[in-house]
Amino acid sequence: MQTTPDGGHPPLDSYALLADRRTAALVSREGSLDWLCLPRFDSEAVFAALLGTHGNGHWSLAPVDGEVVWRQYLRDTFVLVTRWRTPGGEAVVTEFMPDTEDRVDVVRQVECVRGEVTVRHELVMRFRYGLSKPWVRRLTSHGEEMLTAVSGPNGLVLHGPLLHPDGDRHVGDFSLTAGQRLSWSLTCMRSWERPLAAVDVPAALAATVGAWRGWAEGIRSTAHTEPIRRSLLVLRALTHRDTGGIVAAATTSLPEAFGGVRNWDYRYVWVRDSAMTIEAMIAHGVADRTWRDWLLRAIAGDYDDLQVLYGIGGERIEGERTLGHLAGYASSRPVRIGNGATVQYQADVVGEAMLALERLREAGVEEDSFSWSLQRTLLRRAAERLGEKDHGIWEMRGRRRYFTHGRAMLWAAFDCGVRAVERHGLEGDATRWRAIRDGLRAEIEHHGVDGRRGVFLQAYDSDEADASLLALPHTGLVAADDPRMLATVRRIEDELVDEHGLVRRYRTDSAVDGLDGPESPFLICGFWLVSQYACTGRTAEADALFHRLVGYGGELGLLAEEYDPVTARLAGNYPQAFSHLGMILADAALREAGVRCTASWPPPAAVPGPAAPDLLPGRGPGGARSA
Structure with a gap:
């Protein structure tokens, strides 16, 4: 395993994602x-070597x-193609997870193209x-x-040329000449069933490339650059x-900070995150119901207890536990499974859900009696819990507060309800919803704004700045060029933007979140600042920050949650x-402001030699017929 200078794991941007929309490698x-x-x-x-050592499980395949x-995805897919050079020749490795209805496989193919x-x-x-x-053994089934x-x-x-045991691992060397x-x-199976035959x-x-590209063809407008298409494909994956x-x-x-304790399990469905994802997909013409x-x-059968997050099938998550046998990525412990945020109340969630459902409605996805009943x-x-404090968008593990962002999202929820009745003719108590909405606006303007400085506050009882306030214009509560927003942006620039131009969520040393240790700047906070700049005429700054953030995606265009500028x-x-x-x-904000994104992946310096070929099934680089 390649290590970083501090003896940890490979940098995250060195990892490629393989995906079949059931799981990922x-x-x-x-x-x-x-x-x-x-x-x-x-x-x-x-x-699990990502969170421990190779002894915790891995599969290495590489030319000696x-x-x-170079290494790139085939256009608009998650089919990974890597060209290797050795003293005696060159090889191309193609890796993917097939698009199938009833099985999960990882395919790794090697072709010698020279020497x-x-x-x-x-x-x-x-x-x-x-x-x-x-228990590992050799079997013969399906004639192999x-x-x-x-x-x-x-x-x-494992299908293919057989590996042989070597202690607790299986190994094998295989020689190929040009054209071979x-x-x-590797196929997932139930232990009591007959192994599946090898995938063709x-x-x-061909089917996998076709499935990814077939979906990507629906992305609206040809003006979008490769990073935006790749981002939409990540959301699809x-x-x-x-x-x-x-x-x-x-x-x-x-980890959010290397060697730290802010390490969480994100393999679940957050209502907020997925609602915002739907909004992005709607804007690009690739969303459905x-x-x-x-x-x-x-939430069927339990409308009154909307959770922050659920399992992939809608299951409720049963708490959080730690895995003591894993050393953690870059020695960052604990390693957690499950997520304790499932028991939190986060007031903004209903607002995000209502905004996304409204966008679907406006995109032509018709309401039925069940879906509109859910929203009512x-x-x-939300009205019944209006007086409750919450844990906020950042899932604070400290005490509850009236977070300004959360109150603004509640305002947005009732605003969506009013519009649904008045514009779309749906049935609902618009009079009551309007009164709650207007009361929330008055409350926010009184308690969520510092009257002396004219800035929005993190929470009603807090004087802290918070990057989530950059998202307030998205709710419709306040315009991006409102003097209070402009003053809030200046404060965030002074207190939360670091010397590298990246944005922290809030000051972790304020102890507001109930956790120890620092964290790295959050990338979404930087993109929120880009949007704010673009909407208020600061287009040169918006474009420059956007390009910097996009560049952190490396040669494959994949972003993590944060970026640590100290370790790069x-x-x-x-x-x-x-x-x-x-x-x-x-x-979208940049394009609306008249600035077209020209950022691209990979950065020119990241790919020496010729660009990755757009391989066709059964053909090798440069169009040569494969063996």
């Missing part, structure tokens, strides 16, 4: 598959003595987040010999194909829906 630039949960995003990991020449290369495997399969060693691993109900089968190709596929790699590759639930990230416990139907199912119930419950590394869970949707919305 992370593969390092050195060819080590270090993270994979099966069969879902939130299942137990079978490769090889170096990476001779030897490809080396090291496979360590460990179930239960690296804790359980499986294969390697199987079982542990309790869980199983894996070998493929391996050429057919699976994090949307479970069967349930429609949108996970916040593909990982757990990647799937997420609305997921929300309806998630959400407003009824992404931090936090990865890839992160919140960061990518922030980029999409910031790009």
